[in-house]
Amino acid sequence: MQEEEIEGKLKQDILDILDYCINCRFCLPSCPLFDITTGDISQGASGMTRALYYAVKWGETDKEILNELRNILYSCMTCRNCEVACKDLSTGTRLAEAIEKGRELLIEEMIGPMPQQKRALESLYLYGNPYEVPSSKRKAWLMGLNVPSFSREAEVLFFIGCTAPNDLDAQNMAMALVQLLKEAQIRCGILEDEICCGCPSLKMGERGLFEEICEKNLNQFTSLGVKRIVTFSPHCFDTFLNRYPQEEMQGIKVQHYSQFLADLIEQKQLVFKTRVEKKVTYQDPCYLGRYNDVYDEPRRVLDSIPGLELVEFSRARADSLCCGGGGGRMWADFDAEVDRLANIRVKEALQAGAEIMVTACPWCLINMVDGVKSLNVEDSMKIKGLPELCVEAL
């Protein structure tokens, strides 16, 4: 498609999606961003999408105004809380999808992404990851995991994703997961030259780059005969499951590791023998829960740990609060915010009476660890990845 055609189609798609919105604003109280900004309607859910709607409808070309729109659209964490509210209470408008398309449009018009996000996209293009980690360094870390390279003998491709090689807390979580897979005697392999799944580019609106990455990964999967992928990150999980071409993913089963662990526990391939006498709360990652309805499996894993008491957040499952890291926000800061979602969530975990907050997403982990530090509650609240807690229970 020509550039103009692409833009025209994006604009029409945006208007078509947003024609369902009736400005009832039932989504606003559900929008975490609206909660942590100063009360501007355009800083929340349908306020953002109405901004997009009128910018498209009126053919806005003023660069200053489009930059304002960019700041609005890119602040969304794409957590889909708004879509849940709209489905339950109103017309079922796909607000987060419209925002994603709005970002694509801004990229086409050379307005997006946010200035800080450009480096992440450049890094994706150059190194295959958004963290500016050279391929050689990433490969060295991956090899240090002592997991064999994927071959046709392997049952499972363990897709680690970009975050673990770049963050110490996420590394510990990934290493714990490897230990669990070994404990269960799973024949798994990794890709030595693993590159990103493409999620960050997709969420920042850089669809062309996503398609390139997608093609590279699909070629690898095909040539290696991959039949089953277990992802470390919920974001990779969602991307492979829902955003890669269905026809080319046929025959490949995609699971998040929390689902895989739940299966292993059910089949008695993984048994926890050590008691963990702790009150634990579980942070539902948006891309596992609201995007893919994976709520029960991580809880089943936790339930199988002897001695552990699961205490739920007052808002859990589909109502869960985002950590603030989705939608490309790991690479951008926004001035309008007066609080951090992770801080709010840590306080909620303390209110729930938890000693440990467990999550199954590396981005949630990073944000929550920061939240605990910034609130100075390291003595009363620990943040752990689900695999780390499981390892303690072996």
Place this chain on the structure above:
Amino acid sequence: MAEYPEYKPEHIYEDLRKILPEESLSKSLFERINNALDPYTFASDISQEEIPYIVVRPASTEQVSKLMKYAHSKKTPVFVRGSGTSLQGASRYRHKGIVLNVNRLNHLNIMKDYGFVEFGPGHRVLYVKEQLEKEGYFLPLVPGSIRVASIGGIISNNTTAHAVDSCLGKPRDYILGLEVVLPTGEVLQTGTRGLRRAAGTDLTHYFVGGDGLLGVITGIRMKLLPGFKNAYGVAFFDDQIPLARAVQRIYLEKAPPPLFLEFLDKRVAQISFEIQGLASPPGPLIMFHAIGQTEEEATYKIDQLVGVIQKESPIDAKRIEELDEWRRIWLARESALPFICQAAKGVFGLSEIVSTVPDLVDCLKEAMNMSKGMPTLEKLGEPYLFGHIGALTFHPVFVLPVDWSAEEKAKAIDEMFFKEAEINAKYGTCGGEWGQFARRTPFYLKRYGEKAFELVREMKKLFDPNNILNPDVLPDE
């Protein structure tokens, strides 16, 4: 439409920043657009020429007063806005001017010793409800939009929403006093700090249910009500006629009035029950919720209601023992409208038909036949029907296909409000939920006559000589 001098937005901004804090002013294009929209946009979409000059979010009565004095001196319209959820245009921005968003007017003091609560208009209703419930009190405001609607709008509208009036009364019955900024900028205190409300003239009542025409409410003082115990019931019928007769019986046989008594027609009941994983109901149904000081009292009331309802031979009528069952049934009611829209791939047009007790059966039939003779509505067929039948209210719903043009949707909405006015005028009733003016002015004229309308207009002039506060909610003609 009223006419006003035109100003440049930047001049208004420069003037206002001299008298108001910077953080209370927003000149962002998108914020101005968002503050000018309400749920019936498709009936009268905003144009680029109409965008508000500025959005002002004052944090105190004093700031509101300064703004109103300024606007009065400049003869510039001011549109007061909470969450903007009005379904008939009461919160709609409709003339080039300033939007006064009340969401920073959000004080909340529960004065247990005095027996009242004081709060600002900017809170969402649900928030105030939750705060009161934590202290063991009940908020007598129950809009369907409770999650998002702002409490100032509910008070300005005096809406009973879901509740049965004969059980709960109107919000006005609980308001002890107000702080109000007049369109000319003066600040009024009305009512009392005592629990005994004023006899005789009390200006509180001009503003509660005043459709936002006479002043800007900046503080509300409301009686504290102790929390209740609850009991629940449900009744399924073969047909809607005996169902309506059962409701008539509740009134005629002096059964205890329930807090809520909701109705779903067969189509709506089946769609919404299926979504909630409940067994598909065989026909239309009513669900009811009674309150009492004790569980025994609430249960007694439900049993009385079930006894009366059974005289109309329902398929089943029973008290609900399990709270979870009630929650699911209530959720089915709450989710009825969204799921109808989603199933029919459209956006809703909702009206409010109110009956008298003796006319309930006939009124129900007329609501079902609402599209007849209306060229645009007829394309949509019979409306989906549900509503607060305990308050003798029906909400016929038309789902307007999303791909209809804005003009066609507007025609449908116009026809719907025309028919609503015709039926309510016929039965001598009026809407109890959405205010009297804005889109409903033709009904007001028809129902109460030219003289009544003229008196309202004269009163508006008295309070607001330059007609700057929410102008055109009360049209010129």
